[in-house]
Amino acid sequence: MGINERRERERKAVRKKILEAARELFVAEGYDAVTMRRIAEAIEYSPTAIYFHFKDKETLIRELCKEDSSSLAKAFNAIAKEPDALERLRKIGRAYVEFGVSHPNSYRLMFMTQSKIKEDDYAEMGHGKQEEDGYAFLVATVIEAIDKGLLRKVLVDPHLVAQAIWSAGHGVVALHLAKRDDPWVEWRSLTETAELIMHTMINGLKREGIAHD
Amino acid sequence: MGINERRERERKAVRKKILEAARELFVAEGYDAVTMRRIAEAIEYSPTAIYFHFKDKETLIRELCKEDSSSLAKAFNAIAKEPDALERLRKIGRAYVEFGVSHPNSYRLMFMTQSKIKEDDYAEMGHGKQEEDGYAFLVATVIEAIDKGLLRKVLVDPHLVAQAIWSAGHGVVALHLAKRDDPWVEWRSLTETAELIMHTMINGLKREGIAHD
DNA sequence: ATTTGAAATTTAACAGTGTTAAGTTTCCTG
DNA sequence: CAGGAAACTTAACACTGTTAAATTTCAAAT
Numbered sequence: 296m297g298i299n300e301r302r303e304r305e306r307k308a309v310r311k312k313i314l315e316a317a318r319e320l321f322v323a324e325g326y327d328a329v330t331m332r333r334i335a336e337a338i339e340y341s342p343t344a345i346y347f348h349f350k351d352k353e354t355l356i357r358e359l360c361k362e363d364s365s366s367l368a369k370a371f372n373a374i375a376k377e378p379d380a381l382e383r384l385r386k387i388g389r390a391y392v393e394f395g396v397s398h399p400n401s402y403r404l405m406f407m408t409q410s411k412i413k414e415d416d417y418a419e420m421g422h423g424k425q426e427e428d429g430y431a432f433l434v435a436t437v438i439e440a441i442d443k444g445l446l447r448k449v450l451v452d453p454h455l456v457a458q459a460i461w462s463a464g465h466g467v468v469a470l471h472l473a474k475r476d477d478p479w480v481e482w483r484s485l486t487e488t489a490e491l492i493m494h495t496m497i498n499g500l501k502r503e504g505i506a507h508d
Numbered sequence: 509m510g511i512n513e514r515r516e517r518e519r520k521a522v523r524k525k526i527l528e529a530a531r532e533l534f535v536a537e538g539y540d541a542v543t544m545r546r547i548a549e550a551i552e553y554s555p556t557a558i559y560f561h562f563k564d565k566e567t568l569i570r571e572l573c574k575e576d577s578s579s580l581a582k583a584f585n586a587i588a589k590e591p592d593a594l595e596r597l598r599k600i601g602r603a604y605v606e607f608g609v610s611h612p613n614s615y616r617l618m619f620m621t622q623s624k625i626k627e628d629d630y631a632e633m634g635h636g637k638q639e640e641d642g643y644a645f646l647v648a649t650v651i652e653a654i655d656k657g658l659l660r661k662v663l664v665d666p667h668l669v670a671q672a673i674w675s676a677g678h679g680v681v682a683l684h685l686a687k688r689d690d691p692w693v694e695w696r697s698l699t700e701t702a703e704l705i706m707h708t709m710i711n712g713l714k715r716e717g718i719a720h721d
Numbered sequence: 722a723t724t725t726g727a728a729a730t731t732t733a734a735c736a737g738t739g740t741t742a743a744g745t746t747t748c749c750t751g
Numbered sequence: 752c753a754g755g756a757a758a759c760t761t762a763a764c765a766c767t768g769t770t771a772a773a774t775t776t777c778a779a780a781t
Contacts (some may be wrong), residue, residue: 302728326666330766331765331768332766340730341730343730343769343770344729344730347730406683407682408532408685415691417691452696455701455704458683458695459680459704459705462676462679462680463676463679465683466676466678469679469682473619473620477623478630478644481667482669482671483665483668491668491669491672492672492676492709495708496676496705496708499709499710519757519758522758543738544739545738553759556760557758557760559739560757649747
């Protein structure tokens with residue numbers, strides 16, 4: 296009985312249409328501009344039909360971000376071939392910043408907004424797997440740097456170091472996304488600031504005597 | 509005719525009551541939880557009365573943040589007595605992080621949320637004055653560090669350096685405020701991460717040969 | 722062929738939001 | 752006592768996300 300399969304196929308098709316319509320609005324205009332009624336109009340369904348496919352608005356839009364999250368992890372893994380762990384950390388920073396500028400609205404929701412949702416299917420989302428989990432990839436790189444004696448001797452906690460590096464990258468991006476239009480500050484370009492902060496961080500983390508790039 | 513003065517006094521009294529009621533809600537529950545109707549109820553006025561005193565909700569709540577902004581600048585100026593410019597930078601970082609944790613909702617609005625308002629009375633807000641403008645204080649400290657030859661020779665742009673330092677501090681705080689409850693990551697404590705990132709940054713910025721603290 | 726019944730969707734409605742326009746009170750001035 | 756600005760209230764608008772109930776759709780079972 297391939298009939299249930301067809302039903303599920305149709306169900307998924309509608310689900311996909313919702314996600315696509317939502318994505319278009321979300322990318323172009325941000326979270327608040329996405330409304331159930333606008334999505335519904337775009338896909339020619341009634342607004343409440345969406346609730347059959349998604350629990351609520353936040354769950355729906357966070358699903359879009361999950362897709363982007365994968366694309367970030369993918370970008371990280373393209374760096375895996377770089378042999379030098381320290382240089383890899385710099386490149387991770389660069390990729391992270393690029394992600395932020397090219398997916399501003401996703402970035403805002405993923406990293407600048409507290410989630411009301413409690414996730415449970417972590418295992419299914421590739422949590423901890425370097426290929427799907429950007430943070431795991433970063434931690435693994437830090438571990439390699441520690442193991443190869445590239446970092447200062449006091450730096451023994453990979454998570455702490457990883458979170459400091461992440462914070463540095465996040466700081467530049469987040470400040471840019473939130474305050475770039477604020478003329479209170481004479482802003483320098485994002486890439487310039489990002490290069491400085493990443494190099495400074497790696498430079499400050501690396502053990503003395505290690506060749507400088 | 510002191511009658512106009514009395515009127516203005518009353519006017520300011522109502523204005524203040526609005527701000528106080530709004531602050532209580534804002535501090536305890538954040539931006540979205542502050543509604544015109546809840547403020548109105550608290551001060552026993554009709555909701556629309558608020559519009560006589562404030563253009564709109566965002567303007568009202570951003571005025572609260574301006575007050576906090578002053579208190580941040582004040583905290584910075586308490587550091588001015590520290591003679592060593594590099595140590596002063598570390599202390600600025602510490603004070604900034606402390607501000608973030610003790611004023612989370614203000615911090616979110618001030619530094620993590622794009623403003624729809626275009627300010628104009630910058631001059632009146634002490635823009636550029638170290639005593640009232642935290643960023644100006646930071647830039648001034650960086651300038652001193654550069655002038656005293658404490659920073660690497662390539663670092664000649666005070667704004668760039670200041671923004672990198674700010675980004676570092678902001679990164680830790682912002683990530684904490686947005687994602688501390690996300691169990692995806694094994695979070696290290698805010699202060700631990702903040703100490704590491706600030707020391708690493710200063711360490712990476714300072715000219716070789718300068719004493720390490 | 723017709724009932725059954727679950728799945729998918731729509732209609733109607735609720736409770737809330739910020740905000741504007743119009744009407745009303747208050748109270749000093751001429 | 753009339754005029755009029757200032758301060759405020761009432762009523763309403765145009766939205767929002769979301770729930771409950773009614774309806775359609777359509778394959779399976781009688």
